[in-house]
Amino acid sequence: MRILMGAQNCGFGPASVLVAVSRLLPGHERVFVGDGVAAAFAHRNASAFDGIHELTRPHRNGAPLLDRLLEDSEQVVSVMDADLVLRSVVARRPVVLVDCLFGFWQHHHSLARIRELCATVPRTSLPAARRHLACLSPHERVLAAHLLADHSVVQNFPGVSRHMAEFTDAGADCAMHPTGPLVDLDGLREAGEDAPGVGGPGYDLLINTGGFKNFLLDFEANNDYLRLIDRWIPDLLADWPRFTRVLVCGGPYAGHRGGTHRTAGRRVDRQFLPQRELMRQVARTPHSLLAPGLSALNEATLLGRLPLGLHEQHYAHTFTIRNLEDTLFGHLAGRFADVLPGHALPEDDYAGTQALVAVAGRIVRDDDLYARFRSTFNERIEQYLSLTPDQRRGAVTELRRALDGPPAPSVIASILTAAR
Numbered sequence: 001m002r003i004l005m006g007a008q009n010c011g012f013g014p015a016s017v018l019v020a021v022s023r024l025l026p027g028h029e030r031v032f033v034g035d036g037v038a039a040a041f042a043h044r045n046a047s048a049f050d051g052i053h054e055l056t057r058p059h060r061n062g063a064p065l066l067d068r069l070l071e072d073s074e075q076v077v078s079v080m081d082a083d084l085v086l087r088s089v090v091a092r093r094p095v096v097l098v099d100c101l102f103g104f105w106q107h108h109h110s111l112a113r114i115r116e117l118c119a120t121v122p123r124t125s126l127p128a129a130r131r132h133l134a135c136l137s138p139h140e141r142v143l144a145a146h147l148l149a150d151h152s153v154v155q156n157f158p159g160v161s162r163h164m165a166e167f168t169d170a171g172a173d174c175a176m177h178p179t180g181p182l183v184d185l186d187g188l189r190e191a192g193e194d195a196p197g198v199g200g201p202g203y204d205l206l207i208n209t210g211g212f213k214n215f216l217l218d219f220e221a222n223n224d225y226l227r228l229i230d231r232w233i234p235d236l237l238a239d240w241p242r243f244t245r246v247l248v249c250g251g252p253y254a255g256h257r258g259g260t261h262r263t264a265g266r267r268v269d270r271q272f273l274p275q276r277e278l279m280r281q282v283a284r285t286p287h288s289l290l291a292p293g294l295s296a297l298n299e300a301t302l303l304g305r306l307p308l309g310l311h312e313q314h315y316a317h318t319f320t321i322r323n324l325e326d327t328l329f330g331h332l333a334g335r336f337a338d339v340l341p342g343h344a345l346p347e348d349d350y351a352g353t354q355a356l357v358a359v360a361g362r363i364v365r366d367d368d369l370y371a372r373f374r375s376t377f378n379e380r381i382e383q384y385l386s387l388t389p390d391q392r393r394g395a396v397t398e399l400r401r402a403l404d405g406p407p408a409p410s411v412i413a414s415i416l417t418a419a420r
Contacts (some may be wrong), residue, residue, distance in 0.1 A: 001416070002029040004073035004093075005049070007038045008080035011314075012211030012251060015041035016295040017100050017155075018079040019048040019275060020184045024412050033069055034081070037213040037251060044254075045275050048184075067091070075416065078145070085145040086133070090126050096415055097149040100182055100294055103159040104319050105139040106349065111170035114140055118147040138215075139349065151175045151415045155182050156405035157294065158323045177415065180405035181298035184275060188302050191279035203269075205243045206281055206288040207233075207310075208296055209250035214314060216353050219252045224361035225313050226252055228373070231364055235374055237266050240381065247281055249273050250291070279303065287385065292317045292333060294403075301399045306392045308384040309333025311360075311377070315352030318345060327402060328395035332384055338376040339363055 005022055007014035015038040022030045031051040032042045039054040046052060055063050070076070070087060076095040078084040088095035107114065114136065122128040136144055146152045146167070154160060154176055164176055209229065216222050229248075237243060246268045254272035261268045273281065282288060283303045290296055290307035297320075300307045311334040312318045324330035336359045337343060343359065346352045363369045387395070 001074045002031065002072065003075045003077055003416075004069050005030055005032050005077045006034045006079070006081045006084040007041075008082075009034060009036040009038045010080075010214040011037065011293065012041050013100060013293045013295045014038065014079040014081070015211070016275060017098060017182045018042075018077070019045045020182050020295075020408070021077060021079070021098060021412060022048040023184050023186060024409050025416070028075075028416075031069060031073065033066055033084075037211050040251065040254070041211065041275075044272065078149075080142055080145075082138075082141040082145040085149050086121075086129055086141075087126060089121070089148050090123050090129050092123070094150045095148075097145050097152040098155075098182065099142065099146065099152060100155040101157075101316065102146075102154045103157055103163045103323070104316060105142050107137070107140045107143055109136065109140055111143070111167060111172065114144050115147055115170055115172055118144050121148065146176065147172055147174050149174065151177060153177050153179050153182070153408075153411060153415070155294070156180055156403055158402055177411050178405050179408045179411040181302060181403055182408050183295065183298050183302060184279070185409065187276040187279050188299060191276065191283040192303055194280050194283060203245045203247045203281065203285045204287065205246045206285040207246065207248045208278070208282075208288060208290045208307075209248070209252060209310070210291040210293050210296060210313070211251040212291075212313060213251060214353070216350065216357065217313060219255070219257070222357050223252075224357060224364050225311075226257070228360050228364040228370075230257075231370070232374065232377075233268060234263070237263070237268070239374070239378055243287075245269075247271065247285065249278055249281070292320045294320060297329075297399070298403055301396050301403070304393075304396055306387070306395045306399075308380065311336050311373075312356055313353075314356060315345075315349045318352065318356070324399070324402065327398045328387075328391070329399055332380055334377050334380055336360070336363075338380075339369055339373045 005018055007018040030049050032049045033053045035055040042052050053065060070091040070093055073093060076088040076093050078095060079098045085095050085097050117133060121132050133144060152174060156178055244266050248270045251272055253270040258270045279299060282300055282305055288307040289310050291313055292309040309321060321330055321333050340359060345355050363373050
């Protein structure tokens with residue numbers, strides 16, 4: 001079966017989930033289509049696909065290539081790309097929506113109203129369908145995609161079961177399937193079996209910034225968070241002599257930010273690694289700092305590693321930390337609220353992210369605020385490093401319990417078997 005696959009172009013989370021799902025389907029022809037940071041991730045993990053088609057952004061809306069790929073496909077899998085779901089519905093192709101942030105989506109229209117709009121969406125043309133749903137916000141369009149898709153797969157997270165029940169109460173008759181972590185299980189197994197230090201220098205510390213790019217953040221614009229990280233790493237080395245070899249990994253480090261820097265006998269490597277190589281580094285590196293995205297957190301805990309959360313890049317990171325605040329990971333994670341206590345964060349994805357960008361900018365430019373950032377995060381690093389092996393194991397078990405669910409391979413297999 002030829003499966004067309006796409007992911008929301010927002011950080012590495014959706015694309016990494018798509019890679020994980022694709023690796024569960026080796027008996028099918030798996031074709032990626034997308035743009036931006038999602039396409040960059042697909043190219044860096046090309047072995048997960050049988051074909052990769054990158055759309056240029058000016059032509060994405062009307063892309064004849066995408067129309068042709070839909071026509072030639074028997075099944076579509078979309079990770080939170082609501083527009084790909086709508087295109088599939090109009091093209092009358094069966095589509096599965098995969099959602100790793102189901103509980104995150106905010107809605108101002110009632111779920112009943114969103115359901116009504118989906119029930120009456122015109123399927124005569126894509127422009128007509130888009131106009132019909134134009135009143136919905138980007139978050140609401142993802143919720144609508146659940147109602148429009150033939151099946152949807154929902155990754156577990158605290159609060160997800162309650163949100164699924166709200167869908168049912170609103171009269172939704174969509175086929176929603178809960179699942180546990182949507183991760184590359186074979187890659188994790190291989191990483192766990194890998195001997196420490198094999199295949200490159202052994203690192204004392206891994207800093208994983210994730211994909212970083214989204215609807216607002218970019219490597220060269222609205223990038224004060226990256227500038228803050230760049231300013232802070234030399235001070236991290238000065239404050240913590242035990243870290244002599246540091247790997248900084250993420251989407252920003254494929255270009256001019258990448259490379260190796262040595263100073264006073266210390267080494268810092270900045271790289272954009274393929275996902276499976278990153279997993280090997282997670283497995284073999286004793287300590288890690290992690291932008292609190294769910295995919296990377298799931299991978300770390302399944303490898304038996306407890307990371308320390310970096311400060312929030314965007315509002316979804318704030319959502320993640322809040323909902324895990326009862327865990328040791330959530331308790332220890334870095335927060336910009338440590339630097340600016342009482343600073344009000346708008347409870348909105350775009351406005352909240354905008355506010356976090358502004359906070360990072362204030363800190364990187366203000367020496368007093370930067371000193372507070374450095375000292376408060378050092379306190380959290382000290383707490384993290386002082387954990388005993390038993391405490392680390394207990395914290396990993398705590399996270400696994402919070403994020404567990406039905407095994408993703410069997411959930412995905414059952415849906416696509418039914419579709420054939």
